[in-house]
Each structure stands twice: as structure tokens, then as C-alpha cells.
Amino acid sequence: MPEGGAVSHALPMTARSARAAASLQRALLLALLALVACLFSPRAQADTCTASMTPITFPAVNPILGAAVAGQGTLTVSCDFTSALAIGALVCVNLGAGANGQQDPRLMSNAGSAVRLQYRLSQNSNMSPVWGTVTSGQPIQLTFIRPLLGGQPPAQSVTIYGQVLPNQFTVPTVNNATTTYTEAFSGNATLNYLFYTVTLANCSSVPLVRTVPFTVSAPVTNNCTISTSQNMVFDGAGTRSLLNSPIDASATLAVRCTNNDAYRIRLDGGRYGTVAQRYMQRTGGTQRIPYALYTNSTRTTLWGDGTGGTNFFTATGTGNIQTVTVYGRVPAQPAPVPGSYSDTVTATIEF
The missing domain is CATH 2.60.40.1570 (Dr adhesin)
Incomplete structure (x- = not known):
């Protein structure tokens, strides 16, 4: 070895170790892309929302008086945030045509009568707009925000107003007795929700998740x-x-x-x-x-x-x-x- 010199030894990179390094880089890149996708797209993995609806039972309807009859029920919605990234949830409750196949006005029926009892449902006491879907009427839209200090947001309750329409003079009773008219909603009332991380969606883009079954009824009395x-x-x-x-x-x-x-x-x-x-x-x-x-x-x-x-x-x-x-x-x-x-x-x- 020359005096005052330095000795170096090169470690050659083998083909095998180069491939391992490239694979590691690709894995890190994919992980980064996945993280970005999670941050900037809606999530609905383990996060869930549920809804329940009370029956709407109108008081006695006296057709020959020709008066409108008001009733109401309560829709309750709650959302649980379980993922680490979701900051909010958009909930849309759509109400399509019920069992009697008409949306506005809606129809209650009785097996003993061919005549239907017309009514409407709305989130507002003035009955406008009517509760419906994104294509007919208006869905009920709720927003839930994840608490900054942890925990879950409180459930939200919405009063659903109902009105039996006036001037239905010829709605009959059956067998000379008070007659109950009904309409059932099983797959017609749908809970659509979407958890998001950055941007808020709208009801037209929120997917169907589950149904919210309930019934509407009204007793028609003789007079x-x-x-x-x-x-x-x-x-x-x-x-x-x-x-x-x-x-x-x-x-x-x-x-x-x-x-x-x-x-x-x-x-x-x-x-x-x-x-x-x-x-x-x-x-x-x-x-x-x-x-x-x-x-x-x-x-x-x-x-x-x-x-x-x-x-x-x-x-x-x-x-x-x-x-x-x-x-x-x-x-x-x-x-x-x-x-x-x-x-x-x-x-x-x-x-």
C-alpha cells in the first residue's frame, strides 16, 4: 500500500438487490397513492347510518265535512363514525311511491273499497315541498359532522307532517263501521348515505344502503x-x-x-x-x-x-x-x- 494513500473497496450492486429496491419503491408509491385516494374520496366502509320511522296515524277522517286532516310522525337518523378518515356524512332519505303506486298525492286503501284516500307527506307543516325523491318531490337531507373531540354525533329527528286532502266527500266506509285506510312503505322508503373526507356530495350521487319501513293509516268514520x-x-x-x-x-x-x-x-x-x-x-x-x-x-x-x-x-x-x-x-x-x-x-x- 503506497505511503499516505487511501485504500477503497467497491461493493458491486448485484441484479438481485436492485430488483428488491425497485419493488420497495413501488410499494411505497402505491401506499402513498392509496393514502391520497382515501383523503380525497368518499368513504363508506365500516361507517354506518341507521334510520327508523314511526307509524303515521291520522285522527278520524270525516269525509262529508270536506276538511283536511293533519297527522305526523317522526323520522330518526343516527350515524356512527368508525374509520379514522371520515369527517362527515350526508344522509338522504328518499320516499318513492308506496304500496298503492302513486307518489303525489299518495293513496291509502282498504280491501273493501275501490276508492282511495288521498294524502301527502312533507318535512314542512305547509306541505311544500312534498317528501319524495331526487326526481320527484324532495328527499330529506341531513348532514352529520364528526365531533372534533371524539365520540359520535347526536341522532337527528325530523317531524314528518301528513295531510289527508280536503274535499274527498265520496270516500266510503265498509259494513257501516269505521273503516281504516292504510298504505305501507317497505322497499319504497330508502336510506342513502355517504361518508366523506374532504368534499360534500349531493343526494343525486348518494348510493342506496337500506330501507326504512313504516305505515300510514287513517280511520274513516260515518257521519x-x-x-x-x-x-x-x-x-x-x-x-x-x-x-x-x-x-x-x-x-x-x-x-x-x-x-x-x-x-x-x-x-x-x-x-x-x-x-x-x-x-x-x-x-x-x-x-x-x-x-x-x-x-x-x-x-x-x-x-x-x-x-x-x-x-x-x-x-x-x-x-x-x-x-x-x-x-x-x-x-x-x-x-x-x-x-x-x-x-x-x-x-x-x-x-
Whole structure:
């Protein structure tokens, strides 16, 4: 070895060790790319969201009143963050057409009726926009943010408002009893959610994850209304001195009963007689003249309360106003004291 010199020894790189180094570099590069992909793309691995919906049960619906009926339920959603990278979650709850196949308005049904009960659901009490999907109506959209100090974000509850639409006068009951109309949502209500790390997605790009089953129902009740649309006036009976021939007249009642609901109308005996023998009394006096009320135009069936040989008037409601005619007759009789004769009869509808 030369004096003052340095000795060096080169270690040659073999082909085998070079390949190992290249493989290590590729592995590190792939790991880096995977990390970047995780940081800048949504995640839905072990992170989960769940939802539940209470049944929506409307109070009694009285179709002949024509009024809207309000009800509500509660949608509850919670999200659990288990991955290390997700910072938030977008949840979209879509509601498609239910079991009766229509979305706006939605329809409740009963097996005994071909008529449907129309209603709407919305996140807002003014019923706009209606709860639907990204293509029809509007889904319910919620955002969950991962707490900075750890743990899970609180569950979120949304009030779902329902409205049975007004002016559905002809919705029927079945078998003369309160009838429950329903619609079920099984695969029609869907929970779509997406966990994200950087950018927030929108509902149109959030995938379906699970369904949120629930039901909507409303009891439809029977009801009737009755009023006098025309009083009975026997023309000439109170002004002429002779009643030597019968005098006929009629009055009309306006009746509205729930569609398919059987009803009957009874008449009392008035102020001065009975259902079998009615009287009108002279104003300012005590003199009376007999008369009768009938259910038919031939005046052969006495109308009363089912006693004393009288009958009820019976029919079935349609949901619309029905005109019921009361037929009257003053029989031929000896000449009464001149004056104005009258009576007041009360009609009662039973259903």
C-alpha cells in the first residue's frame, strides 16, 4: 500500500438487490397513492347510518265535512363514525311511491273499497315541498359532522307532517263501521348515505344502503247531516172555509251521509199529535185539523218512528247531498174554523 494513500473497496450492486429496491419503491408509491385516494374520496366502509320511522296515524277522517286532516310522525337518523378518515356524512332519505303506486298525492286503501284516500307527506307543516325523491318531490337531507373531540354525533329527528286532502266527500266506509285506510312503505322508503373526507356530495350521487319501513293509516268514520231545504205548505188549507177534498203538499230535506253508510230518518209526532195521528193547530186558538206525512208519493206509507203503524225512511249515503221528499196530505173533513194552522215536526237521522 503506497505511503499516505487511501485504500477503497467497491461493493458491486448485484441484479438481485436492485430488483428488491425497485419493488420497495413501488410499494411505497402505491401506499402513498392509496393514502391520497382515501383523503380525497368518499368513504363508506365500516361507517354506518341507521334510520327508523314511526307509524303515521291520522285522527278520524270525516269525509262529508270536506276538511283536511293533519297527522305526523317522526323520522330518526343516527350515524356512527368508525374509520379514522371520515369527517362527515350526508344522509338522504328518499320516499318513492308506496304500496298503492302513486307518489303525489299518495293513496291509502282498504280491501273493501275501490276508492282511495288521498294524502301527502312533507318535512314542512305547509306541505311544500312534498317528501319524495331526487326526481320527484324532495328527499330529506341531513348532514352529520364528526365531533372534533371524539365520540359520535347526536341522532337527528325530523317531524314528518301528513295531510289527508280536503274535499274527498265520496270516500266510503265498509259494513257501516269505521273503516281504516292504510298504505305501507317497505322497499319504497330508502336510506342513502355517504361518508366523506374532504368534499360534500349531493343526494343525486348518494348510493342506496337500506330501507326504512313504516305505515300510514287513517280511520274513516260515518257521519250524516240533515237540514230542511223546503217547508211544507198546504196551499189554501188555512184560508178556505171548506176542506171537502184532500189537499196534498210536500217538503224536502237535504241529507248528506258518508258514502256506503246506511241511514234512516224518523219523524216525531209534532207538537199536537202522534206519529199515527198528526194535527195542525190554529194560530191564536185551539182548533185543530188532522194531516198525515208519508214516505212515498202515492201516500200509502206513513212516515213516523216505526211505531203506531208508521215507518222510517231508509237509504244509503253517497257522500253527496241527497234530497229526500216528505209527502203530506190534509184529508177531506168538515169545514174548520178559518185561520192559519201549523205544526212543527222534528226529523232525526240515525246512522
